[in-house]
Amino acid sequence: MRGFHYLKNVVTLQFDSEKCVGCGLCPRVCPHRVFSMEGGKAVLMEKDDCMECGACALNCPVKAIRVDAGVGCASGMINEWLQEHGLGRKGSGGCG
């Protein structure tokens, strides 16, 4: 996103160009222009701009994209983190 960039080299996004059938959906659903179309295939542009929302992977008809997507809510994530470390309560943690 213009003017905003998050940490480098952390995102879990993986793209297998071999599998891509060029449907053009991933650049359309990505709010951060991580993909673009070139020569009838998707190409990965700015991997570090990915926010791991999972929209591209979910919409790709041939599963050419993989990403460890999840809830972006901080409270949810801190709860999850606490649970992983056996400290937290189960349950809620929500946004909206």
Added chain:
Amino acid sequence: MARITTVTGWNERLGAWKVRWGIGRNDFIVPPGLYAIGQPKPDDPVVVTANYQMTFDIVRRALDGRNVWLLVLETYGINVWCAAGKGTFGTGEVVRRVTSTRLAEVVSHRRLILPILGAAGVSAPQVAARCGFSVNYAAIRAADLPAYLDGGMITTRQMGELTFSLHERLVLIPVELVLAMKWLLPAAAVLFLVGAITGGMPAGITMALALTGAALAGIAAAPLLLPWLPSRSFALKGACTGLAWSIALHLMAKGGSWGLPVNLAALLALPAVSAYCTLSFTGCTPFTSRSGVKKEMRLGLPLMAVSIFLAGILLIIGGIV
């Protein structure tokens, strides 16, 4: 089927204001189903949205004066983005709503228009396979819907790109402040008591003020100054505003008389508090990845905890506690 007006009255403005400040947020639920805006005919477009009152109001205001079908999904009063993340604004709910409203009998075409941010929960190929409707992701903001509909259903670059302007950041802050009161008020009260008992009233006030200021530096100042603060890390951005606050406090509250341990304690604890608050703000930002936040938490949370622990010891050494 319900016909709805597209004029927004005072009640809704008040509603929007209440939502921003986190008052009665769960009262804003629209019954899911198919709505008619204007006098839509079978070949008019179908726009899909969430049943969060604010979203619903923004969408129908954007479509004011048009003939459009509005398919409202059951997202339990949650906005499109968060609901898509949870999966309630999802493939299953789209298919369910299309079927239960008998949309295929109401309209003659097989096209649905969805917000781009809904794509995190909806799979266009699966919706097509399961109910025969093709999903068209239109725009991120509902305000762009008229241009999208008038422009032959083409998403321009600007419609498909997220922004995070000063104003967009500003409107997020009230809710964050209200949420923070849950821990800030008790913590400030405890600090006030500890300070007042050991060092007198002024010490109590200064300590409560120090904490409140650090929280504000992390919840309000850092998000507003986001693009201008150094580093990509939110924790470090928050630490910067917290550091600025500890310097400001030192100057305002005559920190020269506090003694070295207490000054060091303030320099350690206040940036740690604001760093934590700003790290929490990643939940509101539309560009932070979960892996990135996890990395920050892994590195940052222990550091913050150690800083606050050391600050406590320094306060004891400094004779405040």
